[in-house]
Amino acid sequence: MFRYISRVIRYLSLKNKNENNGAVTVENNNEPICADLKRNLQMIKEVMRDSSDVTIHEFNFGHDRRFRGALVFFSSMADRQEIHENILQPMMFGSLMLKEDVDMDFTQVETIKRNLISVTDCQNISLVSEIMENLLLGATILLVHGSKEALAIKSEKRKTRNIEEPGTEAVVRGPREGFNEDVNANISLIRRKIKDPDLCVEKFVIGEKSQTDVYIVYLKRVANPKLIEEIRRRLNRIRVDAILDSGYIEQFIEDAPLSIFPTISNSEKPDKVVAKILEGRAAILVDGTPFALAVPMLFIESFQIGEDYYSRPFLASIMRIIRFLSYLISFLGPAIYVALTVFHQELIPTSLLISIAGGRQRVPFPAILEAFLMLFTFDILREAGVRLPKAVGQTIGIVGALVLGQASVEAGLISPFMVIVVSATAIASFAVPAQTDSSTILRYLFLMLAGIAGGFGIIIGLLVLLVHLASLRSFGTPYLWPIVPLNFYGLRDVFIRMPIWTLSRRPSAVIWSDEGSYSQGSGLMPAPPGKNEGNSERKERD
Template sequence: MLSYLLSRLKYLKLLGQNYKLSQSNSTASKDKDEKSTTSYLSASLKNNLNLFKESLGNNYDVVIREFTINMPKQVDGALIYLTGMTDSKIVNDSILKPLMFESQLDKTTLTSKLDTIEMIRTTMLSVGEVSKSNSINDLVDNCMAGTSILLVDGCTEALLIMTADWKARSVDEPKTESVVRGSREGFIENLLTNTTLLRRKIKNPDLVLESMKIGQRTKTNVCIAYIKGLANPSLIDEIKRRLNNIHTDSILESGYIEQFIEDAPFSIFATVGNTEKPDSVAAKILEGRAAIFVDGTPFVLTVPLLLVENFQTSEDYYSRPYFVSFIRLIRFMAYLISILAPATYVALTTFHQELIPTPLLFSMASAQEGVPFPAIAEAIGMGVIFEILREAGVRLPRPVGQAVSIVGALVIGQSAVTAGLIGAPMVIVVALTAVASFVVPAQTDSGGVLRIVFVALAGFSGGFGIMIGLIGLFIHLTSLRSFGTPFLSPIAPLSVADLKDTFIRAPLWAMITRPSFIGSQDPKRKDFRLKPSPPSEKESQSE
């Protein structure tokens, strides 16, 4: 069976190679085609327009506006743009209006020796971002991204006028990471807005936003953000290398990028982090990490990712440290509960009944009396039912979602116990597990898998099985790396100074250094002696 699966995998891999080959063939032939035909503008507007019509096809959203420019002598021109991706106000008021009407008034240009296109660029267009190009491919690509193209008869170059603007969601509170205290901004689907949100947090020229395009067909904008002088250059090089290796036709979400660049694709643990919150991204890149923005998604990737980051929230640093430290420990505990509680229950009730305190054994035994299924079947069954309910609740429209939770609570929680199908303690254990799994949202997916694995191990060999599973889990965790950083650091390898922000969160004035394991170039974060204290008597007297 397994060998069959493996051969199947190999087959898929071969398929992939074939696909890559055929694709490179096709792109090569395409290049050849383009080279054989004219890929550059000619001097004739008519020819140029025909070329554009050919490559843009008869798309309904392409606008080709032909008009006459009233220069000293009348010149024919054409503006090509996509409606819906351009700001019609800029097109009308800042391009068409000056070219068609206001140029008449301007007689100073008469004597100019500049060629037509340069004259238009320098004297007539009141748009910030204008450039020139003569390659048809380049022009078409830019047009697809919302740039307007101005063609002028007799010129072998065209102007690219930045007019891109489209409807986007407004900056909103993120749905996945809600906070009580702290910024409520969340990223949106627009890359420019997202990088702006970050730039607003870090007003520093050292914040570098490097852009690239990934995906042959989608041509998705991807942007690497880091702070020059903090982020390790080898980390940035490695990110660029991995991003450049992505030869795929489409990038629709940052999850695509994540799965192409992660260190351990077979692990159930993610080694690339993601967040919707600009303040989280800012904090992470200020620690020396790098962020990867992808156009079209509010989820921004951060690397390297450590296990402990899943247990931290941005709010931890905004609240005072005492309660936060307690909550950190609670989060670690809740994660352990979410993966181990059903397994422990199964192990206790089927192997180690002697470990249950006698009064508790009484209530558990009487609740379990007459239940038809063995504990392991109950645990796995209830776990699956819970996942079904959760998934239904997530996917269904909100009004129906309520019906699902009522059915879940009544049928599973109440009736199944009353009917004697399931023991009440098992319902409690599953409910506790479910609630605990929501405490660490970033690890909900790994928790779900581990829970089932541990229940199976416990059902086969009790506490011994759980122990074997835990040892295996820790061996696996220590083997993981995220962009060169050990996944379990600062716990393994141990870095005592960095434990200040792991199980507890030290006061901000005590966290003087950046985490060393990320490899930041400037380890010192702030001054010593920042601890606030009342003014000493001497000082107040002198005042």
């Protein structure tokens, strides 16, 4: 059934594409720059007619002021101080001091670049279209009368946030820094953690209008080359106007676009992304967003958090089991409650059944409708709470908890047990933030199944879910690895986290080769001196 739906959708999208093909017109302004400064400026003015923040500054330079030049930049993007100090001052005053016998031909931009201005990042360009491109990237264009080339000088100044603790992934123990919107800063955060020449940063520019920088970051000789090749292929086929967030990229390159389960993970935290890179994954960083993507994603990654590895293994393992349980509760809680109270009353202990019956006596609705009402109310509260300003947010909590919770029980609209079940479910769903989408949707689906067929419905739903999860792949990696297919070594870091000195191999489903499968030596268990020495040599790294 789903295959049919996906086929129909694919057909529709292909049809759409064919229709669009004729309409797309690419403006090809491949005219070369001419030697006449006036004409060039005229042309720029023509194109940028409606942009009031374009600044064109004409000036004369040379010891006898016989050369004419112009600077073109967006006043909103360029760093004026840099332009003044490093371009204008050397050109206007520096050239004044040149002795008359120094006869330099300043109609050549190359000469200016080499002798006059003091900037590092500049580029010779010869096409008008290139002028526009660089201008839009924030560069300053230096045009000189008589030259068929122009200089594009990087003088862009961006206002960015400081490196702050991310709001989505707070930790108690572990690095608190988070990515921000500046991709270069983000890459520097990664480079600071992996000081290895093998760390590759490949650049892509995606988006017809936004020209967004997208970087693939991976470790050569650890990441599978086929994986990188596949990412390049998928990135190259994206044709969109703009990339405003890494979410755009995610939706264009994911393996299972029609599944409710994400097959690409995202994170705001450099340490988490670096850990993934070190495991052989590739990170995709997008300019303008703090959320980095990482592929391939395994289902169990949703349950692993950084703190699992920073704290000692015992509590970390217990917390991981709690996370697995709370994921189950988050979508099965209301369903199991409805199935038990409507279909399988004999499974409830007698005293509990008597209490439930007493609590439900005045409730006029069937249990499934009651559950839907409560879940729906909870989702409204959550949505409202997220969007509202913080000051009003508290009010929502009070209204939600007191008015809706307590009053509806007292009014006999909802039974107290349903309130308990729904609140437990709601709390449980926040314990696994990476799977909040799927658990919210599954909660309604399973509730429906439980209302229709009770326990049988839940079991059927679980089977379908399992088959679906087992069929998913993320960039060639089975989604349920290491559970399906079973990998005993991989199980060391699933339901419990074994001590860090036992986790010496990278996940084999991500690496797919013997090369680079060890991340640390074996026999690293701390021991009193003299006991384990000699064993602790690193076993073949890389």
